[in-house]
Amino acid sequence: MRSDAASAARKRSRVTTVTLYVLLVAVSFPFLYPTLWMFFSSFKPANEIFLQPPTLLPREWTLDGFVQVFTAQPFLQQYGNSMYIAVIVTVSSILLSAMAGYAFARIRFPLRNSAFVLMLAAMMVPVEVTIIPIFTAVNAMGLNDTHWPLIILPIFGPTSVVSVFIFRQHFLSFPRDYEEAARLDGVSRAGVFFRIALPLATPAIAAVGIMAFLRSFNMYFEALIFLRTPEKFTLGLAITRYQDFYGEQMWNTQLGAASLTVIPILVVFLIAQKQFVQGLAQTGLKG
């Protein structure tokens, strides 16, 4: 009797497991297919992309699309623009938001609560709302068609507040003992932060780093507003500008360029993946 019941339970759990896998594979489709299609279609000749019935794999593999990626626009330079901007944004975001997050978590200073509420409120002001005064200011400073706004806005603008929160949350749960011991030994505030607190904040650094990198790489609205010259374009803008002499879209080229832009984020993500999830788990978004 008992073993019957046990084997029935095992059978049932095997059925559940199979159902789960079928469900997971089915649900994966809309998440994975567009990216796979983008990747494989960039190896198709332009006229094969709208072939019916649609296929995932190219019938005829070609690198024509990729060749045009580099010949139709200064793509390498645009790639370099996006990369250097993203690196500056990521490094500065980590450093500055870690400092602010640390101060909000650990240091008593005048107006601390008011400053904190101000940061919270700022999250509700998207750049679309304030773009007109920012645009006029950038123009007045002669910084239109430069990379300055694309560097300054993501580092200091209201979107950076989430990063400050991630670090604040991390430092709130960080044991005080280490720091107090160091303070007793006569290490300065800054010394404690740079030599003890920051090096131990790896999960928060990974979470903020990935989010800042993504934010910078995804920046489209600002690039559209501020950049004019193709040599200064960042990748998001560059992808949309592949047109032939007749103003027709160069389909496979667009998809090739889009595929190439995924690589750096994928690399950054694979390096920091584990830490990233751990860092997000500490954001206070945790239940």
Add this chain to the structure above:
Amino acid sequence: MAFVAPQVLGVIVLGVIPFIFVVWYSFNEWRPLTGQMEFIGLDNYSRLAADPTFSASIVASLLFSAGVLILNLVIAISLAVLLNRRLKGITAFRTIFFSPVVVSVVAWSVTWGFLLAPDGGLNGALELLGIDGPNWLADPSTALISLVVVQVFKGVGMNMVLFLAALQSVPEEIREAAQLDGASPWRSFWSITVPMIAPTILLTGILTTIGSLEVFAPVQLLTGGGPGNTTNVLPFFLYRTAFISQQFGYASAIGVVLFAIILALTMLQWSTRRKWVHDEV
């Protein structure tokens, strides 16, 4: 002080001060091409109230946000529950669901543009089933929902990760105890899991709402606000008014309204927290 100064000053200079300017601009008639700026009081707002494009724009923004919010939270929580098991290869599935977050929004939009084209991948697949698919992005009845789908699949992986982290902090024993007491999975989901991840639901809800009201790139790249303003969400309407028609004062009024909507919806969600979020957030 020196530690917070850069970030707090940044938020003031790039958030608070421009916001004050936007409010001021919205009371002015200002076309940068002529360089004339003239105080006109509330005229921009009464003009907005009478502008059919603006009412269409508000409807588009609210419908889009409602669609994204509901679909995103339902899918993110379901995926997190589904993935919160010890199964072989579960990490691979987590990576798959997260992967669109890693693809840039432009690449993602461009790709969906192909899939949703009249002779694109989706309709090709439907044809194999004998169904004649609509022109998804040009048909007034499907354009907005298509954009919602594009936006949801792009971003839901991020919320899924947050819910996974929340679920993993729910002690296993509580769920096992409920199971021993004969609670159905459905019952234990509503009575145990949901209350324990309530703070995460609230915060992701607020952030997803703000994010969906800011949507721009997919709209510009896929529908251009059409057909017939059905996808002309506020940020896109603002962009066109300011940078295509060069009406900075009028566009500023749109910005103020966009902010008011974000503020109202955030407050609304936040004020419900006492009813269902027991933990301190």
